Amino acid sequence: MRRCSLKVVVVFFSMFAINAWAINVIEGVRIWPAPENTRVVFDLSDKPDYSYFYLSNPNRLVIDFKNTQNISNLTNLAKNDTRIKLIRTSTSKNNTAVRLVLELNNSYDDSIFVLAPTGPYGDRLVVDLLDKKRKQVATHKPKNTKRDVIIGIDAGHGGEDPGSISKNGTYEKKITLAIAKRLQAIVNKEPGMKAVMIRSGDYFVNLNRRTEIARKQQVDFLVSIHADAFRTSQPRGGSVWIVNNSRAQSELSRWLVNREKNSELLGGGGELIKRTNDDNLAVFLADLTKDKSLEISDRMANNVIKEMKKITKMHKSKPQNASLAVLKSSDIPSMLVETGFISNPHDFKNLMSSRHQGKLANAIFTGMKNHFVRYPPEGSLLASQKPTQHKISRGESLSVVAQRYKVSVKEIKLANNLKTDVVRIGQTLTIPRVN
The missing domain is CATH 2.60.40.3500 (Immunoglobulin-like)
Structure with missing residues (x-):
């Protein structure tokens, strides 16, 4: 013993x-x-x-x-x-x-x-x-042969970065990927449109790398899917975010930007963590080509909000502005869609529903399609579908043409990439389609 x-x-x-x-x-x-x-x-x-x-x-x-x-x-x-x-x-x-x-x-x-x-x-x-043979990033220059309109779909977070976490432990990254895949399927069924996924599985993609992938895939528009969260359970509803000339000052926008910083720290390391002298880590779009990219982003955001209102409560009824890294590319129009608050019990229940996920994906798609049908990119199949043309005659101005076709001057300028209101006799204008 x-x-x-x-x-x-x-x-x-x-x-x-x-x-x-x-x-x-x-x-x-x-x-x-x-x-x-x-x-x-x-x-x-x-x-x-x-x-x-x-x-x-x-x-x-x-x-x-x-x-x-x-x-x-x-x-x-x-x-x-x-x-x-x-x-x-x-x-x-x-x-x-x-x-x-x-x-x-x-x-x-x-x-x-x-x-x-x-x-x-x-x-x-x-x-x-x-991988040593990673493909180099190409300049964003879509092909011109009756091509598809290419939609980049970015499922927020992933891998090491779970995003927001609900009370029962559900990760935002799971919800965003589910909605993104539903959106991908809808886009790919539409003739003349094609979806590319920025991430297709549960892995982390650096915020800078997301826009690089979009550019390499020559996307015409980039949509980033997220599920919002707040420190209390009261806020609910969707919102759509774009970058604008001035920084947003609302409490919600500051919360969103801070959450993006935290997400990058959760999973990123690499380039952004090493540049600790960067105040935001989410680079503000000071060099954004404002005229075209911002105009498209704003129109797209309004279209999507219009469609989302039909199937869900909206936390914000107009596009919101924030300096988010995933929206930073000056040559790729983009928006970030917050599909609801996983911190709110009602929204969370909806976001976990496959039926509601499908409705959200369809609303986002319809908003984007309506824009591209009306303003098809040059060289695309949609652009080849006989849009209305108008030749400027003596005495006609943009405002006269706009009134005739019941569209705005701003819409005609966007459809024809015009920087001013000046037109010349004999100039042929594409008239945007009315939805």
Whole structure:
């Protein structure tokens, strides 16, 4: 009996000795596969002290966490990833360190950085493995051969960034992707229109990268889908946001911009976190080509609000303005649609309903389609569908033509990319279609 007690004491003190140096703990490991990269997130109890190196033949990334122990389960972590074969432990030269080995299928570019606690997360080490043959971003210049009108659909948040979280733990990123996929299906059924998804699964896309992807896909318009939240449960209803010449000063707009900053910190690291001298992290569109992009964005936003009013309560009945990074591209007209408040019980119930998601997607689509039918992009199939043409005769002005066709001067200028009200005799104008 005495010998047995002695063994228990020895085991106890051995465990204590092991944990004495382990001032940090790897509590979990998460993998987020994406089309052009894989993100691995190590959740720790404290800020990591680490070093890493690569080995070849076969390709491996080796990370040593100093003064750390691992309690996470590494089994089958990489089973759904194409870049990582396996994550396993190995023996470190330092007996107070944990060595984790990522067995890789190829060699990759990398971005490895630490993220401080924020939102639902604690200290993290993030490893981004990036395909070396990532496609370069093209200049946004749509083709001119009776092409489709291309709609970029951005499902807000994703992967490491859950977005807002409802009282029952539902993530905004799940709702936004569901609505985005419904919108994609509707757009792709429409002759002369095509949808491209900025993210098609549960992975994080840097805010700057979202507009880069849109430009690479040569989109005519970018719509970002979100589900709003506030610190109280009272606010409810949808809203549509665009960027304008002046910063919005409403409490809701400040809340939205701050939430975007926090989302970037949750999942981003990379470029924006390194530029800490940027006041907003969400770059304001000082250089926006105001005449065309803003005009299109404003019209589109009003169209979508008109359609959304038919199927849901609107928190704001007019387009709202905020300096949001996802809207920043000067050559791509864009808007951000807040589909409702997941912090409001009534809105949340609707947003979880597949039927209501379908109605929202259809309302957004109808608003966008109405704009492009009336103002089809040059070279598109929609533009080839015999719009009304008018040749300017002596004595005619834009206001006379507008009155004749029951449209506004502003609409004619937008349809013909006119900067002034001046027209010349013999000039042919496209008359925008009346919805």
